[in-house]
Each structure stands twice: as structure tokens, then as C-alpha cells.
Amino acid sequence: MDLIWEGLRQALALLLALDPEVLGITLLSLKVSGIATLISVVLGLGAAVAVALNEFPGKRVVIALMNTGMGLPPVVVGLFVTVLLWRNGPFGFLGILYTPAAIILAQAVIATPIIAGLGLAALQHLPPALRLQILSLGATRSQMIWLLLKEARLPLLAAVMAGFGGVISEVGASIMVGGNLKGSTRVLTTATVMESSRGNFEVAFALSFILLVLAFSVNALLTHLQQRGRPR
Amino acid sequence: MSAPLLEVQDLLVRRGGATVLEVSALALAPGDVLALIGPNGAGKSTLLLTLAALLPPAAGTVRFQGEALDSERRRQAFRRRVTMVFQEPLLFDNTVGGNIATGLRLHGVSGAELTHRVREAADQFGIAHLLDRSARRLSGGEGQRAALARALALRPELLLLDEPFSALDPPTRSGLMDDLGRILADTGTTAVLATHDQAEAARLATRLAVMKDGRIRQEGGLRQVMNHPGDPFVAAFVGMESLLPCRVVSAAEGLLTLAVGGQEIIAVGEAEPGQGVLVGIRPEHVTLSLQTDKTSSARNQVPGTVTKVIPWGPFHRVELSCGFDLCTWVTPQSLAELALAPGRPVVAAFKATAVHVIRTGSQGGPEPLA
Numbered sequence: 001m002d003l004i005w006e007g008l009r010q011a012l013a014l015l016l017a018l019d020p021e022v023l024g025i026t027l028l029s030l031k032v033s034g035i036a037t038l039i040s041v042v043l044g045l046g047a048a049v050a051v052a053l054n055e056f057p058g059k060r061v062v063i064a065l066m067n068t069g070m071g072l073p074p075v076v077v078g079l080f081v082t083v084l085l086w087r088n089g090p091f092g093f094l095g096i097l098y099t100p101a102a103i104i105l106a107q108a109v110i111a112t113p114i115i116a117g118l119g120l121a122a123l124q125h126l127p128p129a130l131r132l133q134i135l136s137l138g139a140t141r142s143q144m145i146w147l148l149l150k151e152a153r154l155p156l157l158a159a160v161m162a163g164f165g166g167v168i169s170e171v172g173a174s175i176m177v178g179g180n181l182k183g184s185t186r187v188l189t190t191a192t193v194m195e196s197s198r199g200n201f202e203v204a205f206a207l208s209f210i211l212l213v214l215a216f217s218v219n220a221l222l223t224h225l226q227q228r229g230r231p232r
Numbered sequence: 233m234s235a236p237l238l239e240v241q242d243l244l245v246r247r248g249g250a251t252v253l254e255v256s257a258l259a260l261a262p263g264d265v266l267a268l269i270g271p272n273g274a275g276k277s278t279l280l281l282t283l284a285a286l287l288p289p290a291a292g293t294v295r296f297q298g299e300a301l302d303s304e305r306r307r308q309a310f311r312r313r314v315t316m317v318f319q320e321p322l323l324f325d326n327t328v329g330g331n332i333a334t335g336l337r338l339h340g341v342s343g344a345e346l347t348h349r350v351r352e353a354a355d356q357f358g359i360a361h362l363l364d365r366s367a368r369r370l371s372g373g374e375g376q377r378a379a380l381a382r383a384l385a386l387r388p389e390l391l392l393l394d395e396p397f398s399a400l401d402p403p404t405r406s407g408l409m410d411d412l413g414r415i416l417a418d419t420g421t422t423a424v425l426a427t428h429d430q431a432e433a434a435r436l437a438t439r440l441a442v443m444k445d446g447r448i449r450q451e452g453g454l455r456q457v458m459n460h461p462g463d464p465f466v467a468a469f470v471g472m473e474s475l476l477p478c479r480v481v482s483a484a485e486g487l488l489t490l491a492v493g494g495q496e497i498i499a500v501g502e503a504e505p506g507q508g509v510l511v512g513i514r515p516e517h518v519t520l521s522l523q524t525d526k527t528s529s530a531r532n533q534v535p536g537t538v539t540k541v542i543p544w545g546p547f548h549r550v551e552l553s554c555g556f557d558l559c560t561w562v563t564p565q566s567l568a569e570l571a572l573a574p575g576r577p578v579v580a581a582f583k584a585t586a587v588h589v590i591r592t593g594s595q596g597g598p599e600p601l602a
Contacts, residue, residue, distance in 0.1 A: 129318050132286050136316040137335040138386065140308065147334070151324055 007205020014206050021183075026210055029187040030218075032100050033168040036107030037115075040163050043108070044115030045156070049145055051116075052123035053131070066120060069113025074106075078176030081106040085177065098179040103187065106173040111163035118159030122152040157226035161219050168215055188214070235298075237262045237422050238283065238390060243292035245278055245446075253278045253446045255292070260390075260422055260439075267433035267454075268426045269469055270443035276426035278446070280392045283424060284316045296390070312339060315388040319395045321375035323367035323382075328359060328374075331367050332382045339386055353385035356415055373404035380412060384421070391416070391423040397432060409435055413591065430470045434458065434512065434590050442466045459557045464544060473512040474558045475590070480507045487584060493555030498531040499587035508593035517586035518560035520550070520570060520578045530581040534558075538576045541567070548572075552580055 014022045051062055083089055085097040085105075096102045126148060134144045149156060171189035178185030180194060188211040196204035236259040245253035253275040260266055268276040281287040283294065285307035294301045296314075301307050315335075323331050332350045341349060354360040357377040362370065367378060376396055383391060397405040413436050416423055427433055433440055433454070440458065441451040442465075450462045455475045461467035478490035480503045488499045490509065503509050524533050536554030547561040550572055558580055562572065570578065 127320065127322060129320065130322050132281065132284075133316070133318060133322040135286055135311060136284050136314070136392075137382070138312040138315075138338045143338060147324070153325075 003201050004205060006202045008209055010202045011206035011209040015210065022207070022210070024183065025186050025188055025191050025207070026214065028100065028185075029168060029189070029211070030214060032103045032174075032187060033107060033164060034218075036104045036167050037111055037160065037164040039104070039108040040111035040115045040167075041160055044112045044159075044163065045119050045149070047112075047116040048119030048123055049149075051120055053145070063120065066113055066117045070117040072110055072113060073172070074110055074170040074174075075172035075176065077106050077109050078173035081109065081173065081177045097177060098181060098185060100178070100185055102177040103174050103185060106177045107167035107170065110170060110173060111167045114166050115159045115163040118162055119152075119156055122155035122159060123148060125155065126152055154226055157222050161222050164218055164222075165215060168211070168218070236260060236295075237264075237297060239293075239295040239298075240283070241293050241295075243279075243282060243294065244290045245275075245282055245287065246290045247278075251446060253282065253289075255279065255448055258441070258448065258451065260424070262422055263420050264439050265416055265423045265425065265437045266439040266441060267437035268424060268441050268443055269428065269430060269433050270449075271428060271469075273445075274443040275446035276428075276443055277394050279443070280316065280394050280424060280426055283390075284314055284392050285310050286316070313388060314390040314392065315383040315386050316392040316394065317376075317379050317383045317396050319398055321367075321370075321379035323370075323375060323378055326367060327364050328354070328367055328370070328378045328381075329363035331378055332363075332385050335382045335386050349385050353381040356384065357381040357411060371404075372400050373408060376400060376408060377411075380408075384415060384419070387419075389422065391421050393423060393425040395426055395428070398427070398429070405432075412436065430458075430472055431590075433470070434475060434510070440470060442469050455557070459559065460551065467544070467549070473514045474518075474556075476511050476513070476556050476558075478509050478511055480505050480509060488589070490587075495534050495555045497534065497587060498584040499589060500585050501587075501589035503589065503592050510590045510593075511587050512590050513558065513582055513587055515549070515560045518558060518580050518582045520552075520560060520562065520566070520572070520580055522570060522578060524579050525581065528581055529583065531584040532587070533579050533581045535577065535579050538572050538574055538578060540574060541572055552578065554580055 047066065051059065051066070081102065082097065084091050085094065085102055086092050130151065131144055131148060134147050139147060169189065171193055174187050175190050175193070178187070178190065180186050180190040188207050192204050192207040192211070195207065238260040240255055240258040243253065243255040244251060268279060270276055278287065282289055285294070285301055296310055299306065301310050324334055326334065329350055332353050333346055336346055336349055350363070351360065354363055357380055359374060359377050359381060362374060362378070367375065370378060380396065397409060400408065409432065416436070425433070425436055437454050439452065440454050442449045442457065444465060450457055450466045457466070458470050458473065458475045461470060476492050478492040481489040481491050481496060482505055483503055486500060486502070488501050488503055490497050490499055490511065499511055534554045536552040536558065538550055539553050540551040542549045544561065547563060548567050550560050550562055552558045552560070560580070572578070
């Protein structure tokens with residue numbers, strides 16, 4: 001228990017002192033996972049809409065694949081992305097391995113299926129006749145999609161939260177494709193792993209608390225968006 | 233008949249390789265209210281979805297004001313002039329007002345005009361007090377009222393209704409049908425209503441199409457189809473009664489004296505003298521004799537002539553002209569004893585309680601539809 005209290009005290013001290021290194025790590029975590037989530041929202045929701053609104057052969061297989069993708073182990077993603085981004089790999093020319101861009105890429109690969117899978121379930125949960133109803137009110141196809149997304153906003157924002165939660169908390173991919181380089185690719189999770197392995201449990205706890213506060217703040221913001229304007 | 237608003241030719245809809253709808257011809261004049269009646273799976277909903285341009289047909293044409301809806305661009309433009317209401321209200325997770333406004337915004341209505349038209353539609357359907365209520369907290373009847381208000385706020389040139397009352401309990405259904413009938417008549421909106429309830433069709437429609445297995449078995453004016461069903465299937469669905477448009481001569485103590493086809497009949501009901509009413513008489517309530525029976529309790533005994541005798545399963549369906557159309561069923565024995573054949577003069581008797589008022593028209597106005 002002492003360790004936890006000490007960690008909490010240190011976390012406060014680090015935050016209040018505006019320790020530049022901790023601040024940098026925190027902001028990088030937020031930036032990397034935030035951008036990865038945004039990319040995943042675009043790709044994941046796009047895929048969810050495309051699958052939900054169209055009938056095609058093999059649709060069930062595609063849905064099964066999307067659902068499987070929700071459980072992609074970050075280490076596995078990290079390994080594949082690393083191999084692809086190696087200097088002599090197929091995307092080595094990009095030269096982004098061990099940069100924040102690589103972490104964003106890996107995290108987007110992790111979050112996209114989560115948002116796509118949960119987003120698809122959210123859209124499929126709407127009454128099937130609703131899109132006909134919207135079209136018959138005179139909507140164009142894009143207006144229809146917008147109204148469907150709006151109608152499913154509660155579970156869709158829950159999907160976004162799940163996606164963000166999945167990537168802000170993962171460590172395997174970040175360490176493999178980012179390398180936990182001080183001042184460049186060190187994020188809250190990789191820093192926590194490093195500090196605890198060095199026996200600096202107080203610092204590890206401090207970083208963990210910051211991570212929790214960060215996750216809570218972002219989800220609180222999304223929850224606010226989710227519940228806003230709902231008639232009671 | 234004026235130029236058709238909507239015209240269907242050789243329509244064919246397939247689903248999974250099977251033909252689910254085949255309509256060779258159907259036309260609607262402005263102001264018509266067509267009821268599609270038939271059992272589940274008869275193709276009523278499919279026909280409505282095709283008319284709403286939500287389901288492209290495999291073959292055939294749908295013309296609206298003479299223009300064929302043969303491209304997605306034209307169907308899209310047409311969908312802004314037609315609106316469909318489904319069996320479920322399908323309201324958005326918003327307030328009632330927000331729901332009505334959503335449809336109007338899709339039509340590019342905004343500002344003061346938007347507020348005005350939301351209010352107007354809500355007033356028409358008696359839900360102005362619910363405008364700020366969440367659509368998730370409405371009763372079934374209120375929900376369907378909101379859905380109808382959202383649809384009619386768009387002032388559609390064609391309104392398509394897919395069993396909008398079937399999920400409602402009888403009193404709620406009756407009140408909503410009255411309001412919808414009045415609004416359709418006031419606005420002159422052309423409408424197509426799918427239902428499996430002949431009473432619903434009789435109350436709202438001017439025309440009737442009976443469907444079975446994806447085809448229209450019989451289509452025509454409401455009274456034409458109801459009073460003269462072409463085959464036993466149609467009769468089983470709609471030929472349950474003779475419909476008569478009457479005018480109220482006098483009303484007292486729950487009894488109405490009605491003028492119809494140069495005759496007067498007595499009915500049970502409430503209406504004002506001078507008002508037009510549509511009444512129904514079921515064939516099993518009509519008895520035939522060769523002369524007036526002074527000892528009978530039947531208040532109505534009208535002379536008439538047999539016009540048609542049709543074998544109908546174990547019975548015969550006898551159609552009469554008494555100045556108005558009437559039909560009854562008789563056994564083969566009665567047919568022989570009374571020597572019923574076209575041209576035979578008879579007396580048709582039915583009790584005042586057998587004449588029920590289906591709907592009433594406006595005071596001094598034209599007779600109610602059909």
C-alpha cells in the first residue's frame with residue numbers, strides 16, 4: 001500500500017512540478033493514441049458503414065474477420081509492422097520505424113477493427129426499415145448515412161472509447177515499433193514498463209496514475225459528446 | 233378520370249430469383265386513396281416500396297405525372313415528392329419536434345418556416361403538447377401520430393402507408409383513422425394504404441385493390457369491389473358487406489332515417505340531418521321473401537329485383553338492385569323455393585341494427601367518398 005501512496009504522491013509532485021520529461025511523455029501518448037484513434041474512426045466507421053449498407057457474397061466472412069480483428073494482440077501487430085517497416089522491408093523506404101509515426105500506424109491497425117466491429121454491430125442494431133424511412137423522407141444517400149450514424153451515436157461513441165482505450169493502454173506494439181526512445185518514442189505505457197523493470201516503482205506508479213487520469217479525461221469528454229443533446 | 237398522377241405498367245419485382253410482385257396496370261388519379269388489401273405475403277409492402285422508389289423493379293415502369301422513374305437520379309428526385317409511413321413509427325432518438333423537423337430539413341426548410349410547419353403538422357395530429365417529449369417516451373398511438381405528422385409536414389404529393397395502424401389497440405386506431413381521413417380529405421393528398429383489414433379500407437379509401445400472391449386480383453372503386461367481388465377469394469377479403477352512400481333525412485333517439493337510391497332505410501347511429509354517410513350491410517343480415525312481412529321485426533323491407541345469382545361454395549350469392557345495390561347469401565333450397573333468378577322481384581328485409589355507419593361526411597357536403 002505504501003508503494004501506491006508514494007506513487008500517487010510522486011505523480012502529483014511530477015505533475016505539479018511540470019516535469020518536462022513526464023509532460024513530454026504524456027503529451028506524446030495523447031497525441032499518438034489520439035491520431036491513431038482518429039485514423040481508426042475514419043477507416044473503421046467507413047468499413048462499418050460499407051458492410052452494414054451493402055449486400056455482397058461473403059459478407060458473413062468479412063464480419064467474422066472484423067470481429068476477430070477486435071482481438072488482435074498488440075505484440076503481434078507490433079511484430080508485423082516492425083517487419084514491414086524494416087529498412088529492407090517492403091515499406092522500409094518510408095524510414096519511419098522507431099518514430100512516433102510507426103506507433104501511430106501500429107495503433108491504428110489495432111484500433112481500426114475494434115471501431116469497425118463495434119460500429120458495425122451498432123449500425124446493424126438499428127431497425128432495418130429505418131434507412132428506407134430516411135430515404136423516403138427525401139434524404140440523399142450521404143444524408144441517410146449521416147442520420148444513421150447520428151441515430152447510433154451512443155454505441156458508436158462507445159466504440160470510439162473502446163478503440164482509444166485499446167491503444168492508449170497497449171504497450172507491446174509501442175515498444176516494438178517505437179523502441180521506447182527517450183525524448184522521441186517514449187510513451188506512458190513503455191515508460192511504466194521500463195521504470196518498473198528498473199525497480200523504480202514510485203515513478204512507475206506515478207506514470208500509471210497519469211495514464212489513468214488521461215484515459216478518464218478523454219473518455220469523460222467522449223461521454224459528454226455521447227450524452228449531449230439526448231432528450232430525456 | 234383525370235390524368236393519372238401515378239401509373240404502373242407491367243411491373244415485375246423479383247427477390248432471390250422468385251417473382252414476388254407482378255402488376256400489369258394500376259393508375260391513381262389525384263386525390264385518390266387506394267387501399268391495398270390482402271393476406272400477409274400478398275405483395276402489398278413490396279408494391280408500396282416499389283411505388284416509393286425504394287425498390288427498383290426487375291421490369292416495368294412506374295410513371296409519376298407522366299415521367300418514368302427509370303434512373304436513380306429521377307427516383308431520388310421523386311422521393312422528395314412522396315413519403316412513406318411504416319408499420320413501426322421509426323422515429324429518431326430525438327424529440328417529437330426534432331423528428332418532424334428532420335424531414336423538413338432534408339427538404340431544405342429552415343428558420344421561421346421550419347418552426348411554423350413543425351407546429352402545423354403537430355397541430356393537425358393533435359400532438360402539439362408532445363413536441364418537446366422524447367420520441368422514446370411515446371405510446372404506440374402517439375408514436376404513429378408523430379410519424380404521420382413527420383410525413384405530412386413534407387406536404388407529399390403521394391403518401392404511402394404500410395399498415396400504419398396494425399400495431400395499435402382498437403380505440404387508438406379508430407381515433408387516428410378519423411384524423412388521418414379528415415387530413416387526407418382536407419389536403420386532397422393522394423394516398424396508397426396497405427392493410428389486411430377491410431374495415432380500415434372502407435373507412436379511408438376511395439379505391440380498392442385486392443392482392444394475392446403478388447398479383448392484383450381485383451381493383452376498382454371502393455363500392456364496386458366491396459359490393460361486386462369478382463371471385464370467392466376477393467369476396468372472402470372484402471365482400472363482407474354492401475356499402476351504400478346515403479344522406480341523413482332525420483335523426484332521433486339513436487335512429488337514423490337515410491335516403492339512398494330513392495328509398496328510405498332505418499339505421500342505428502349518430503349523424504346530423506343533411507349529412508352524407510357511408511353505411512354497410514352484411515349479406516348474412518339480409519333475408520329475402522316474395523312479399524312484405526307485416527309481422528317481422530325487421531324495420532327495413534325494401535322491394536328490389538335480382539340482378540345476379542352466383543354459385544358460391546355451398547351457397548349462392550344473390551345480388552339485388554333495390555335502387556341501391558345489396559347482396560345476400562341463400563341456400564340452394566331457398567334459391568329453388570323462391571325461384572330466384574335475374575329479373576325476379578323480391579323483398580329484401582334487414583334490421584336497423586344490421587345497418588352500421590362506417591363513416592360520415594361533412595355537413596351538407598358531398599356524400600362521403602365512394
